[in-house]
Amino acid sequence: MLKFDPKKTPIPKLHHLLLGSVAPRPIAFASTIDREGNPNLSPFSFYNAFGVNPTTLIFSPSRRGRDNTTKHTYDNIKEIPEVVINAVNYNLVQQASLSSTEYPQGVNEFIKSGLTAMASETIRPYRVKESPVQFECKVREVIETGTDGGAGNLIICEIMMIHLDEKILDPSGNIDPHKIDLVGRMGGDYYCRTSGDNVFTVEKPLQRLGIGIDQLPDKIKFSKYLSGNDLGKLGNIESLPNKEEIRKAFDSNEFSKKLDGFSQSRNQEKEIHLFAKELLESGRVFEALCVLMEGD
Secondary structure, three states, X not given: OOOOOOOOOOHHHHHHHHHHHOXXXXXXXXXXXXXXXXXXXXXEOOEEEEEEOOEEEEEOOOOOOOOOOOOHHHHHHHHOOEEEEEOOEHHHHHHHHHHOOOOOOOOOHXXXXXXXXXXXXXXXXXXXXXXXXXXXXXXXXXXEOOOOOOOOXXXXXXXXXXXXXXXXXXXXXXXXXXXXXXEEEOXXXXXXXXXXXXXXXXXXXXXXXXXXXXXXXXXXXXXXXXXXHHHHHHHOOOOOOOHHHHHHHOOOHHHHHHHHHHOOOOOHHHHHHHHHHHHHHOOOHHHHHXXXXXXX
């Protein structure tokens, strides 16, 4: 593997390495205002949520690497410690990107990007009407991580009010990832879209104690055909199936016929493990483990 010492790596190279590897990143579409009342709007992908009691959102308008100057967003927050963080979905990603153009101080990016400024209820900066979620925030603290070009400025925010487009909710009242259709920032000019086939589920091991990959039989654990993701699903099972559970699984002709067919194959292990992969991909984890244990 290649090695990079951050203290010996040029800032532009280090910047590309971090943005390409710490990804995808959510986007804080930050609306601020200066003391004269001039609005500013710009996206930042050094951003995330860090707590709910109190609510804590943090984003970083870093110092410019080329000349060590600060962003207008940062300057505004030092004057008026308030910000609206607007979510960026696929429908407005091009306009959000356009607003990142480094226009002179005082230029209204709402107008430049063709977005609609809406009055906030608890703070002075404007909301982006087209955004599906808008967080009105007070700035609790600003942490400057350094004074050289590329240094971060952590804007620690507390949410005062949340505005939510009800069209993005599912029947249970939760945010539907397919309806909100968020985008994430990658390295360079790359983004990703978090909806459709790009969204998948991974069952959290919170309600039960998975046995772990280390407890799987060696022929399964060291399979040439099962991936780390496959083994992770199997390791989330609470216990290995016993002989009776395996027998019940094979009461289904589906498994018996499959294994009988594989017994005639010159590469029986491969056929069994690939069949188990199919079961895993369809969410039939326990049955996949039964097939693997019976087949092996």
